[in-house]
Amino acid sequence: MSKLKNAREGAEPAPRKTRNGIAEWAVTILLLLFATTTLCQAFVIPTGSMEDTLLVGDHVLVDKLAYAPASPISRHLLPYQEPQHGDIIVFRYPPDIKQTLVKRLIGMPGDRIRITNGVVYRNGKRLNEPYVYHKYAYDPALDNFPWPCCRAVKEDVALEAQQQMLDGNVSSGEVIVPQGHYFGMGDNRDNSSDSRYWGFIPRENLIGKPFLIYWSYRASTEDLTGDTAGSLLTHAIDLGEHFFTRTRWERTFKLVRGFPDSELSNHPLPLNPGLSNP
Secondary structure (H helix, E strand, O other): OHHHHHHHOOOOHHHHHHHHHHHHHHHHHHHHHHHHHHHEEEEEOOOOOOOOOOOOOEEEEEEOOOOOOOOOOHHHOOOOOOOOOOOEEEEEOOOOOOOEEEEEEEEOOOOEEEEEOOEEEEOOEEOOOOOOEOOOOOOHHHHOEOOOOOOOOOOHHHHHHHHHHHHHOEEOOEEEOOOOEEEEEOOEHHHOOOHHHHOOEEHHHEEEEEEEEEEEEOOOHHHHHOOOHHHHHHHHHHHHHHHHHHEOHHHOOEEOOOOOHHHOOOOOOOOOOOOOOO
């Protein structure tokens, strides 16, 4: 009887309330973890390889469901899709999967790719790409592929993958994308480390595709990639001093979309030099 009386008078509910609070926080954390690991994830663009489509300092949300393998039930409930030409893809860098890269998908399994004077030909057809920017002068090592090729690669594993691609996947002057792999390139073609230099992207390396720029801040690659206490402090101070003046407000909540083949021009396009100081 005493226990029942105490409970009615409020003597024992406190532990139950504490347990409920802990449970609520646990559920919240689990939901956040589920959202960031399954639904979408935030990334920052640290380099200019995708300029001027994506700029250094663009903070993007990536749809992780887009390319996820579908189950017999979820394929009818969730918007899964296969990668398509022109998609902007986020993936684990094949030579070092701890790094995350973003490129445009140029070649699908079975596609034949070559580049002549900076123009991409896929399966013998010229691609007139409006999203491509050329900010430097013509260089055969950059603007022709697979021969002559290629820009020097620093990492031994990347150099090995590049050589393997050139030795085993070139026929009649074209690179043939193997099954289960993709060929990605940056929109800033003259300043992009991409499949030309480290090989193909395995299907299992795909993370998703960016769909929204939720914030864009004009910062240097060094500020965004630095992981020392000094660099983090410098970046924090910079944010405090210049948040309003260096935020690219016009890019806030800007949607990011691919460029399907159906929207490519039928005629060659003039050289697009891009912005000088994006």
